[in-house]
Amino acid sequence: MKTLPMIARALILFAAMAVVAGPAHAQSEPFKVYDTRPVITEGPYLIASGERTATIVWFTDTPSHAKVRYGPGNDLSAEAEPQVDGLVPVGTRHVVHLEDLAPGTTYSYEVVATRVVKLNAYWPDKGLDVRSGPHHFTTFDRESPSVSFSIVTDTHEDTGRINDLNQAIDWESTEFLVHGGDAFHWIDTEEHLFRAWLRPTTAALAHSKSLFFVRGNHELRGPFARRLLDYVPTPEGRFYYARDAGPVHLIVLDTGEDKPDDTNVYAELNLTGPYRAEELAWFQDHVKTEPRVSEAPFRVILMHDPQWGWLADGPGAWIETANEAGVDLVISGHRHRFAYTPPGPDVDHSYHLLVIGQDQVGKVDATADELRVVVTDLDGKVVHTLVIPRG
Ligand SMILES: [Fe+2]
Structure with missing residues (x-):
């Protein structure tokens, strides 16, 4: 008769450990990636660019997370990925503010949106990415004549x-x-x-x-x-x-x-x-x-x-x-x-x-x-x- 409470205690301990450790997957186990891509429904378009800043906006049909690859000339090696309070935004509206650009410079950029199929606490289900670009814009320059x-x-x-x-x-x-x-x-x-x-x-x-x-x-x-x-x-x-x-x-x-x-x-x-x-x-x-x-x-x-x-x-x-x-x-x-x-x-x-x-x-x-x-x-x-x- 005394074994039942012991089992119960063991179960409670196990459950507590599971909560602390998260699901019983190996940390290195890959998240699921489905063979599905978002579609870009609007944009990308640029709003109120400046000498050192450019704001790029685009929309997708399904929830995705986004980044912009960019650089001067034809270079796309820099990346800007937004975060809000430490989390990468997941949605259908994507806004990336590029900063620290050089004035009077033509940049290339490519927008990337990667589908998030299911936003689980652990191992969210992902999809593939969609890209648009490379496109080009030129920053303003107060020194320009x-x-x-x-x-x-x-x-x-x-x-x-x-x-x-x-x-x-x-x-x-x-x-x-x-x-x-x-x-x-x-x-x-x-x-x-x-x-x-x-x-x-x-x-x-x-x-x-x-x-x-x-x-x-x-x-x-x-x-x-x-x-x-x-x-x-x-x-x-x-x-x-x-x-x-x-x-x-x-x-x-x-x-x-x-x-x-x-x-x-x-x-x-x-x-x-x-x-x-x-x-x-x-x-x-x-x-x-x-x-x-x-x-x-x-x-x-x-x-x-x-x-x-x-x-x-x-x-x-x-x-x-x-x-x-x-x-x-x-x-x-x-x-x-x-x-x-x-x-x-x-x-x-x-x-x-x-x-x-x-x-x-x-x-x-x-x-x-x-x-x-x-x-x-x-x-x-x-x-x-x-x-x-x-x-
Ligand atoms: Fe008016």
Whole structure:
């Protein structure tokens, strides 16, 4: 009769040892690898690249883990593999931020996604990998004597318009593309996000030219609005940041909503007031502490609403900050029609203010001596030419 408790005690001890030691496999036993590969469903595309950074994004149909092989010229010997809190992300959205790149350098890259069939605690079941590349991109360089980029805006889910704009863009001389916001009426789902905007837009960028997204007021709306940054991620983790591209110091701002937070249609779910206050603090600090703001030949702000969006106290502090920083040009959209307001005694801003219309392309060409913007319509007809000499 005394043997039963002893057996029970032995079983408990064995179970405890098993928990400590993990499953009774040899440590060297291989994990299972099934003969199955993920499919790349979107991308890779590049977001808001810089002089030393590049953000590469792509999607797969099944959960996978990801890395990027890259290097200058045709070299692919460096690897960047993301981790979050010590774990390699497993999912269908893949984001790799490349860091410590050399300015003004053309890199090759190849994205790799390896399928994870079952995410067991021990010996997860894996699959094979899928690759895309090699593709190429060139980092920005503040020492470069010139930079050229194109801007389109307010495409509002019209994929015909996006395709027409893509046809109208001079890609040969466009180093990166800016979308000035309101790509949507509101954002419903991931598929909606790709179908109505990112898929046709990134197709034209051919895995090599970077997309700069300026958030519009319509991007704060809809059930998927809270996920948008996952699809246009920046190393800063926010919609406002700065880059140096040749002679231009670029400041991308988020003008938030155009309606007050307490507007009933938002049912108390908007809190842009404190968000914009944080952004203003960043903007004020940036223009004070970043030497390039005074040293670059030109300062250009990219933002959606030419009136700076809804602000409880009005845009005075923003305009003052831009004026004091010597901002040369603000390029915006929102109004769907072209407008140009020069600086002068009749306005409160000392920058040139351009509003790009809905079916227009703004082409910016900057040298150390001159900032030139030519706005054309879909037929290539010139709507406006603005030339700003170095001050
Ligand atoms: Fe807008």
